[in-house]
Amino acid sequence: MSVAGIVRRISEGGQLPRTDRTLRLDHRVRTILVTETRGAAALLAATVLALVWANLPGGSYEAMWGTEFTIGFGDAHLAEDLRHWVNDGLMVFFFLLAGMEIRRELSFGDLRDRRAALVPILAAGGGMVVPAVVFAVITVGTPAQHAWGMAMATDIAFALGVLAVIGPRCPANVRVFLLTLAVVDDIGAILVIAVVYTESLHLAPLLAAAALLGVVLAMRAAGIWRATPYFVVGVALWVATVESGLHPTIVGVAFGLLTPAFLARTADLDRLERILRKFRREPGPEAARTLSIAAQGAVSSNDRLQYLLRPWSSLLIVPLFALANAGVVLSPEVLSRAVTSPVTLGVFAGLVVGKTLGIWGTSALAVRTGLGRLPSGVRLPQVLSVGAVAGIGFTVSLFIAELALTDEQVRDEAKIGILAAAVAATGLGWLLFRLTGRRTAPDETTLLQPAVEASGEHHRGPLDAPVELVQFGDYECPYCRQAAPVIAGLLTRHPARLRYVWRHLPLDDIHPYARRAAQAAEAAAAQDNFWTVHDRLLAADDLDEGALAEIARSAGLDVSRFLVDLDTAVIAAQVEADVRSAHDSGAEGTPTFFLNGARVDGTLDEVSAAVERALEVVAS
CATH class of the missing domain: 1.20.1530.10 (Na+/H+ antiporter like domain)
Known part of the structure; x- marks a missing residue:
């Protein structure tokens, strides 16, 4: 293309x-x-x-x-x-x-x-x-x-x-x-x-500009997020700055430096979803206004303003x-x-x-x-x-x-x-x-960093299998969900010769629930039930807090312990270690596959074919 x-x-x-x-x-x-x-x-x-x-x-x-x-x-x-x-x-x-x-x-x-x-x-x-x-x-x-x-x-x-x-x-x-x-x-x-x-500074306008900047900080501390008050103060600050010599x-x-930046928070998205369900039941101007305010609040003003202003700039x-x-x-x-x-x-x-x-x-x-x-x-x-x-x-x-x-x-x-x-x-x-x-071939190989640990990490198939397939995945990614039955088929056909390893790569900017779902899988692993929860996460329609608790319950986990583990630094660090591995290995999206330590690109059919060829080589 x-x-x-x-x-x-x-x-x-x-x-x-x-x-x-x-x-x-x-x-x-x-x-x-x-x-x-x-x-x-x-x-x-x-x-x-x-x-x-x-x-x-x-x-x-x-x-x-x-x-x-x-x-x-x-x-x-x-x-x-x-x-x-x-x-x-x-x-x-x-x-x-x-x-x-x-x-x-x-x-x-x-x-x-x-x-x-x-x-x-x-x-x-x-x-x-x-x-x-x-x-x-x-x-x-x-x-x-x-x-x-x-x-x-x-x-x-x-x-x-x-x-x-x-x-x-x-x-x-x-x-x-x-x-x-x-x-x-x-x-x-x-x-x-x-x-x-x-060139030169004038004290009185400079002090006025500093005072107006203090007003902006006070507005932020008070939780004012609408653009109009900031625009009014910004115009006054601009005039004071012109007169000051700066x-x-x-x-x-x-x-720009004072504009808050944050990733979409799960609580805000859950609240937005509840308001949307209410709006579907009782549509009206008041509900529409509430929905609009909640939607804007879920996205940082930094991202919203950049989205608005970048084309104009x-x-x-x-x-x-x-x-x-x-x-x-x-x-x-x-x-x-x-x-x-x-x-x-x-x-x-x-x-x-x-x-x-x-x-x-x-x-x-x-x-x-x-x-x-x-x-x-x-x-x-x-x-x-x-x-x-x-x-x-x-x-x-x-x-x-x-x-x-x-x-x-x-x-x-x-x-x-x-x-x-x-x-x-x-x-x-x-x-x-x-x-x-x-100097560089278009299909230059990227190696898996670090290599799979001797324990096999989260693996299916025998540890001593001659062929190893590692996937960096995201539980909200539709391509990862499409890949799941393909991987299952490979493991069914080659139960003794293929080891499959999953590493997390939640795409936070695209999938707001992906990191939380990855942490849920690790919390399940703490109770020796990673793969049951893993499969259910890939099949789930919703991955909000309530859905994760229900998945844990249906998998037979101790839900109280699961919810506590979900928020621990140890679980977050395990997911982050996989993300760093993806970065070091050149994995930019999901799913990304590594076959015997080397990245294999292409469609799911092409990846599956590459695995089959590797299995044929070791069989011969």
């Missing part, structure tokens, strides 16, 4: 084919990839339009974006040109999304797990420091030397767009690595904008920013001046060379010294390719250029370097991915 076909299937809400394992990501990551990829196309179109428009005779481009627009009430008013309204106003929502993404990653994403996050964090650091140093060295002694922040940014929309074009040569985990790296990159860019490119996009970051705000800022007059005189300009050469070298070497070099150092490890499925040659693609600084680079450079001629030279770097980084990333793709 082509990349376009896969993206179309994802955008239409369809399931990916079972053989498209390189794109088996959780629903949220797939949504981000699709939205940002489309946003990259809109961003590219806006950039081309800006360049064409700026080079038309008559100067309509600058006349348009230099038009003053005033908002006021009585004697109080705020007047800015249209370009500044875009840069200082609309871009707040871009940075709000960045802040919410950072909050989510710190709460329960890749940045929470030190082992998983260390290499992309260090890589992002190297990808910021090295380009900044390269830029500073090339521009030393010039008025543009302090604009080194331009060379350290990554445009995630453009970068993901390039990875979408590269397609199958870019495994799914490489995209996730880039997403994690970009989040850390955003943190660095936000800090640079706040600390380095704030860049107003900091407001977006602050609100990717498809409108960021392209509008490019339209307002990417227009440069590309006359022969300007181009000849840019070729020898230190700021053009500095930002180009920083983004293309500095980013590539900084990200790859820091990652290689971390891996070789044992400080961290790369995610499963990601190799150092691919990190070099990611570093090249990360050299597309574009949006944030242009943003910092507007803040740091007051001389219009120097700013235009910087923009030419940023645009040229985006083109060069795209070409370099594509070339490196082609080269690294040739």
Whole structure:
């Protein structure tokens, strides 16, 4: 299937084919990839339009974006040109999304797990420091030397767009690595904008902004979750921040970091289900309102706002920013001046060379010294390719250029370097991915990590069986339920020669009850009744708390002990150990099978056929 076909299937809400394992990501990551990829196309179109428009005779481009627009009430008013309204106003929502993404990653994403996050964090650091140093060295002694922040940014929309074009040569985990790296990159860019490119501060508005931020914290503590009060306070905070001298996009970051992020809780989902049943019995406007409030409360405001704002940011705000800022007059005189300009050469070298070497070099150092490890499925040659693609600084680079450079001629030279770097980084990333793709066969084997313990863990079949089949599964996954009779058939036909092992991989973002069901299976194992409960979990229509207790009762368990064990740290740790094993083994979705320690991909029929062939080999 082509990349376009896969993206179309994802955008239409369809399931990916079972053989498209390189794109088996959780629903949220797939949504981000699709939205940002489309946003990259809109961003590219806006950039081309800006360049064409700026080079038309008559100067309509600058006349348009230099038009003053005033908002006021009585004697109080705020007047800015249209370009500044875009840069200082609309871009707040871009940075709000960045802040919410950072909050989510710190709460329960890749940045929470030190082992998983260390290499992309260090890589992002190297990808910021090295380009900044390269830029500073090339521009030393010039008025543009302090604009080194331009060379350290990554445009995630453009970068993901390039990875979408590269397609199958870019495994799914490489995209996730880039997403994690970009989040850390955003943190660095936000800090640079706040600390380095704030010219002067005014105390009274700054104190007002701090007081309004305190109001936001008090509203959160009081449990206020509706958007309207926050929007009103946010507008006032934005005005106070503008008057204080801080860049107003900091407001977006602050609100993003304060936006709560949590996974759907079982209690909230159970309550929602009860309200839905009541609504089905007695439909009406009051019940509908209650149902709507309960549904919103079950999903974190972080996730809801990201879902709402990301398309607007990717498809409108960021392209509008490019339209307002990417227009440069590309006359022969300007181009000849840019070729020898230190700021053009500095930002180009920083983004293309500095980013590539900084990200790859820091990652290689971390891996070789044992400080961290790369995610499963990601190799150092691919990190070099990611570093090249990360050299597309574009949006944030242009943003910092507007803040740091007051001389219009120097700013235009910087923009030419940023645009040229985006083109060069795209070409370099594509070339490196082609080269690294040739070195690795498409069906490269991934080994099971760790191997099955001598006890056999949760196994069916004899411990000394010559063929071993391990499955990473999720009790809510429909494919795992389809696989159950196929596995049962294999065990029935080969009772003495096949050992089957189950490991948990609950997909929390897709299946809210899956982790709790996995813990229920482990609680049953504490009473030596894993497989009876396992089979009933796979066959159950409901997996809420009441259903789990009923399954335990029907399986003959001590229900009181079962409910106590269900909430113990030991049970949770057993499930988490399987999840870590899945991560280390490159299992991205369910079901994922390992035959004699090596992953076997394909449909259930293909997996079954692979097991039969392995059995024939040992029989002969």
